[in-house]
Amino acid sequence: MEELPDYAERVLEVAELIPPGRVMTYGDVAEWLGEGGPRQVGRVMALYGAAVPWWRVVRSDGVLLPGHELSALAEYRSESTPLREAPRGAEGHLPRLDMKRARWDGEGSHI
DNA sequence: AGCTTGACCGACC
DNA sequence: TGGTCGGCCAAGC
Numbered sequence: 001m002e003e004l005p006d007y008a009e010r011v012l013e014v015a016e017l018i019p020p021g022r023v024m025t026y027g028d029v030a031e032w033l034g035e036g037g038p039r040q041v042g043r044v045m046a047l048y049g050a051a052v053p054w055w056r057v058v059r060s061d062g063v064l065l066p067g068h069e070l071s072a073l074a075e076y077r078s079e080s081t082p083l084r085e086a087p088r089g090a091e092g093h094l095p096r097l098d099m100k101r102a103r104w105d106g107e108g109s110h111i
Numbered sequence: 112a113g114c115t116t117g118a119c120c121g122a123c124c
Numbered sequence: 125t126g127g128t129c130g131g132c133c134a135a136g137c
Contacts (some may be wrong), residue, residue, distance in 0.1 A: 037134090039132065040119095041118090044116080059118075061119095
């Protein structure tokens with residue numbers, strides 16, 4: 001079994017705090033931890049994200065995770081995460097997250 | 112030791 | 125709305 005680095009463990013812990021229907025950006029998680037940066041969080045999620053609700057940790061522009069668009073979208077629809085539908089005339093495109101409404105700052109979770 | 116890469120970000124145009 | 129740029133920081137080669 002591989003051992004989970006300490007930092008990775010903290011990142012995953014935060015990911016699990018995010019309520020259904022809300023999301024946090026990579027940068028938000030890093031800032032919350034007061035340690036590392038968006039890219040570090042991104043790496044942790046790439047390596048170990050499968051163990052947690054990975055679809056709730058997203059890019060700040062609200063683009064769905066490349067390679068997992070459909071499974072992410074299924075999760076968002078099922079937990080009613082605010083989405084911005086693709087503009088008309090661009091039917092091939094998938095929706096993006098409505099970051100303004102979906103972004104979660106940690107309210108409620110004892111800080 | 113130096114250079115590239117990555118589930119990134121904000122500013123700017 | 126979308127593309128580029130510089131900054132970011134750890135990991136790999």
